[in-house]
Amino acid sequence: MVALTVLACPPIIINTFTGFREIDRSVIEAASGMGMNEKQILRKIEFPLALPIIIAGCRTAAVEVVASATLAAFIGGGGLGTFIINGLGMYNIPLLLVGAIPVALLAILSEVSFATTEKFFTRYLRD
Template identity: 65%
Template sequence: MVAEAYRYITENRERFWEAVQTHVTISLYALLIAAAICIPLGVLCAKYSRLTAPVMGLFNSLRVIPSLAVLVILLPILGTGFTPALAALTLLACPPILINTYLGFRKVEPSVREAASAMGMGAGRLLRRVELPLAAPLMISGLKTAAVEVVASATLAAFIGGGGLGTFIINGLGLYNFPMLLVGALPVAALAVLMELVLSGLERYASKFQRI
């Protein structure tokens, strides 16, 4: 069956690579947008406790909604294609990034922060040199959770015409063509494992100081 899937890929090389490309692009965009929104938001939540409950609550309740449902809800607003799929995946990626950024910043010892400002560090330097590096291991771990979820869920984009590897899975299911299903499923699994490995390596690097 795997051999048949391989033959399918070699015969439809262009279609396959286009799907991989779409899949990777949509996943990375979703992650980048989520990080760009949620890292600053997580930092603000850690600094201003008044923000914590409402912001965390909002994103946690959004997480309860299944991704497919989000797609359907967004359909009348954003239509079909790449954009609504990206929006749904971004929402999916937000909670782990937000929560881990918040936790990472909260974990910085008050005495460390006090010492840093008593040495004459300004807020910017404190953030770059002390808080970010100390929060980094947890933040990267959140990013890793989000990345694996997003790569796996990006298959759903195909349901609303967003393209990607999900297209093969849907077609395979529809046509009872298991080799075609594998053409979608195996690369998705491989991509998820790759994300996990890369980010785990990064996490290990960032947490070197905790393990020595």
């Protein structure tokens, strides 16, 4: 769990940093000129503008974690990786597919759910 958490952090942190860094300074200056304080600018301007990029980092991290969780079988962690490793070791393709297909479906489901979440939270940007 610790290793998967550490694996998930870099894409989220990098995308969060990029999302806030890429905000046009003139937008922040305009918000400040309208009388908003720093907390209001962060909550109402910067965070909503950076949210699509932050969610994209979460999407990447989720798919990486789902795919990498199968490696836990190498250290006795079990899971679907056990079927994959045993299928490879015994040249048993059906056994390998018992582990590989659910992992692929979980990765696709994760990607689709984050895409739906991103679409929901950024609907105001498309109008």
